[in-house]
Amino acid sequence: MIVIDSAGVIQYVNHAWLQFARENGGNQPDTSWLNQNYLNVCDQAAASGDEMGRKAAAGIRKVIANPGEAFYLEYPCHTPNQYRWFMMRITSFSEGGKHWFVIAHNDITERKLAEERVEALSRQDSLTGISNRRNFTFFLDQEWRRCRRNGRPIALAMIDIDHFKLFNDRYGHQAGDDALISVANSLSLACQRPTDHCARYGGEEFIIVLGNTDLERARPLVEDFLERIRELDIPNEDSPDHPILTASAGLTSLVPSAENSQENLVESADKLLYEAKHLGRDQLVAR
Numbered sequence: 001m002i003v004i005d006s007a008g009v010i011q012y013v014n015h016a017w018l019q020f021a022r023e024n025g026g027n028q029p030d031t032s033w034l035n036q037n038y039l040n041v042c043d044q045a046a047a048s049g050d051e052m053g054r055k056a057a058a059g060i061r062k063v064i065a066n067p068g069e070a071f072y073l074e075y076p077c078h079t080p081n082q083y084r085w086f087m088m089r090i091t092s093f094s095e096g097g098k099h100w101f102v103i104a105h106n107d108i109t110e111r112k113l114a115e116e117r118v119e120a121l122s123r124q125d126s127l128t129g130i131s132n133r134r135n136f137t138f139f140l141d142q143e144w145r146r147c148r149r150n151g152r153p154i155a156l157a158m159i160d161i162d163h164f165k166l167f168n169d170r171y172g173h174q175a176g177d178d179a180l181i182s183v184a185n186s187l188s189l190a191c192q193r194p195t196d197h198c199a200r201y202g203g204e205e206f207i208i209v210l211g212n213t214d215l216e217r218a219r220p221l222v223e224d225f226l227e228r229i230r231e232l233d234i235p236n237e238d239s240p241d242h243p244i245l246t247a248s249a250g251l252t253s254l255v256p257s258a259e260n261s262q263e264n265l266v267e268s269a270d271k272l273l274y275e276a277k278h279l280g281r282d283q284l285v286a287r
């Protein structure tokens with residue numbers, strides 16, 4: 001923590017400040033902090049392209065201009081081998097007819113790590129560990145915009161496990177969960193390009209987006225996804241169609257434009273999946 005005057009000149013530094021400076025390679029003597037202009041330090045950082053330096057300087061000036069206000073800034077401060085986040089807090093007090101400004105930096109790394117863990121979990125399907133529908137929507141939106149900018153096609157496939165109710169009824173819900181995990185693993189292994197993404201869309205339904213891919217190129221890829229599910233060789237002996245776990249898929253592709261939407265893409269794939277189910281399951285319908 002430091003205290004500055006209204007010109008930005010440091011009047012006081014506490015023990016923790018000095019210790020942090022020593023531990024972080026500052027080899028200046030402890031007393032040299034006093035009378036340094038902290039605003040200048042931030043301005044110099046800003047001039048060398050440091051965005052946080054610019055924000056800090058602006059925040060300090062704002063509180064100096066309005067001493068009743070406070071300013072908070074969360075900023076990363078990583079070293080090559082340490083992930084760190086700090087929060088800078090600027091408040092003021094009056095003493096001897098003058099305003100003084102307290103600048104405190106608190107280590108908030110633990111909180112940031114916890115927030116990042118929560119954020120990652122909120123994007124993940126809790127059973128299978130692959131993306132959930134929310135994260136898929138986010139990815140589709142990015143990929144849609146990219147393909148629209150570049151005038152490139154985007155393909156989308158809906159894949160639904162066949163007769164999964166019969167599977168659950170015969171082998172139990174836990175075996176059903178294990179089967180979903182195996183299917184998810186095999187689909188995510190197959191989706192390796194940065195422009196591809198697979199997610200669990202709902203119960204026994206998976207969704208795959210293939211950026212930069214037309215129908216002709218997408219078709220064999222989705223056929224391969226269905227083959228990978230067959231190759232898992234998970235018995236589904238009560239299925240009236242096949243004694244192993246299979247899936248049906250609907251696939252479509254379009255070039256994003258003002259005349260169509262992401263919802264159109266998903267709806268079309270869903271309709272084609274419905275057709276695949278009605279044609280006898282364990283197959284792809286692509287159009």
Ligand SMILES: Nc1nc2c(ncn2[C@@H]2O[C@H](COP(=O)(O)OP(=O)(O)OP(=O)(O)O)[C@@H](O)[C@H]2O)c(=O)[nH]1
Binds near residue numbers: 164173176180202277
């Ligand atoms: N074990 C398990 N089962 C699930 C999960 N989510 C959905 N299901 C089951 O998936 C089954 C889906 O049944 P239906 O929608 O009738 O579809 P289906 O039996 O696969 O039939 P078709 O799709 O027409 O081939 C239901 O029995 C759900 O309980 C899950 O997380 N774990």
